[in-house]
Amino acid sequence: MTKVDYPEELRHLITHLKRLPGIGPRSAERIALWLLRSPQSPSADLAKALTAASAGIQLCPSCGFFASLAAGCILCDNPARDLSVICVIEQATDILPLERTGAFKGHYHSLHGRLSPLDNIGPEDLRIAALLQRLRGGPVREIILATGSDVEGEATANYLAHAIGKDFPDITISRLAQGLPAGGGLDAADDLTLYRALSGRRPVSGPPP
Amino acid sequence: MTKVDYPEELRHLITHLKRLPGIGPRSAERIALWLLRSPQSPSADLAKALTAASAGIQLCPSCGFFASLAAGCILCDNPARDLSVICVIEQATDILPLERTGAFKGHYHSLHGRLSPLDNIGPEDLRIAALLQRLRGGPVREIILATGSDVEGEATANYLAHAIGKDFPDITISRLAQGLPAGGGLDAADDLTLYRALSGRRPVSGPPP
Known part of the structure; x- marks a missing residue:
């Protein structure tokens, strides 16, 4: 008897979703089923957004953004x-x-x-x-x-x-300056950060005499 | 000065990815950037898989699979x-x-x-x-x-x-029968499971006389 599994198109979609960073096999399956079962047909919208982004965006040859x-x-x-x-x-x-x-x-x-x-x-x-x-x-x-x-x-x-x-x-x-991050106490800073904060210390202007 | 943000197509893609179950704003951004920066153009493949799945799959009117x-x-x-x-x-x-x-x-x-x-x-x-x-x-x-x-x-x-x-x-x-799950000791079973396992107990065939 044939092994029962999802139809090929669905398995194919799960395979592609699984390749995304941070998406495991279980999440990929959950997302694929959600895409197919949602009444607002989000997969068509997502496919359109994907095509528009990959066709309409390039890295700026000057700055790289x-x-x-x-x-x-x-x-x-x-x-x-x-x-x-x-x-x-x-x-x-x-x-x-x-x-x-x-x-x-x-x-x-x-x-x-x-x-x-x-x-x-x-x-x-x-x-x-x-x-x-x-x-x-x-x-x-x-x-x-x-x-x-x-x-x-x-x-x-x-x-x-x-x-x-x-x-x-x-x-x-x-x-860029290196030193204590904003909001951090001295006890939270590691040795190298403290060393750099010390060696990069800046003069403080005192009150006007 | 204009606020600097990603191009519209990229923001649009992030918005659509954010709607997927289990994907937060940070994951959506990470996935979108990965899709755009990968040299194998995975977004085209994913868009194709999405279109194929949403066009080629329906729920069986009889069983619902x-x-x-x-x-x-x-x-x-x-x-x-x-x-x-x-x-x-x-x-x-x-x-x-x-x-x-x-x-x-x-x-x-x-x-x-x-x-x-x-x-x-x-x-x-x-x-x-x-x-x-x-x-x-x-x-x-x-x-x-x-x-x-x-x-x-x-x-x-x-x-x-x-x-x-x-x-x-x-x-x-x-x-479906209810009772102890396979591999579980009695100490791991909750009260209701034990109650159902007891009331659903089955006769054991003894050794032939």
Whole structure:
């Protein structure tokens, strides 16, 4: 007797859902059944949204953020942003939290990764050549290296500082400050954070004499 | 200055992913970014699978299981299955675990729910009329009520036993056995399970005299 299982189309859908990050076999089955049983036919809407996103979005060739083919890059196409400062980040997704601070009005450059010898990721795998190309073309005054504060982020920042400093000695190269996170007591900070907070201490302006 | 956010197509995709069961805002964003950044363009494949599943699958009008429009219902169209026994389950998905046991070769009837006054689900919301219609049409000898062993499942089974027994006095109506689950010690069983295991006890055939 034939083994009873879901129809092929349903099994196929479950297989594809299972490939999504963070979705296991049970979740994939639950989602597929929900999609088929829902009266509002959400699968058609989801399929449309998927097609629209994969056809209508590309990575901006300049900054690396997600750009709409129809509307262009919201960052690079904005004439109000400061062309003289470029903030270098590891991932395009790092742009949103930086934007939420409201403290930066310049341009961005996503490396799409970071130096990681253990994963076989070297300088040629990152968008470093594109960054140097941008510096050759534009009136850039400052580069902010906003890579992570872990070992790979530090190594990437050091590599970039060297590479940029060699070719563009007039450009100021800065790095995000490291120290205590907001709202954290000293007892919650690890040794390296405390060390960096101490060595990066800043003078406090006292009351006017 | 315009608020920086993902392009509209990407936000739209995240909104649709967020509606899936068990997917929160963070997972939806992670999945959408993964779909767009993966080099194998999984979003096109997923969109195709979604369209194929929603266009090619319907619920079998007889048993209620997922049936392929192309291949038909794997259960109802199988001539080797016993037409004289119908196993009534709450959900179409209950069929797979029952099939895995290999102990049942009859037909199924999914109610697509169970009586639940608290959720405003009454007999007219379930596929009970369709079940009685099937009984009128075919040579059914036995009905197995395989609804759950919780309060709603018991109430549904009681209602069905009464409705079927009234119109079809010749049909045997049975219910899944209740008792100790396999591999469970007596200390792990709750009071109600032990009570049902005791009252449903069965004679053991002794050694031949």
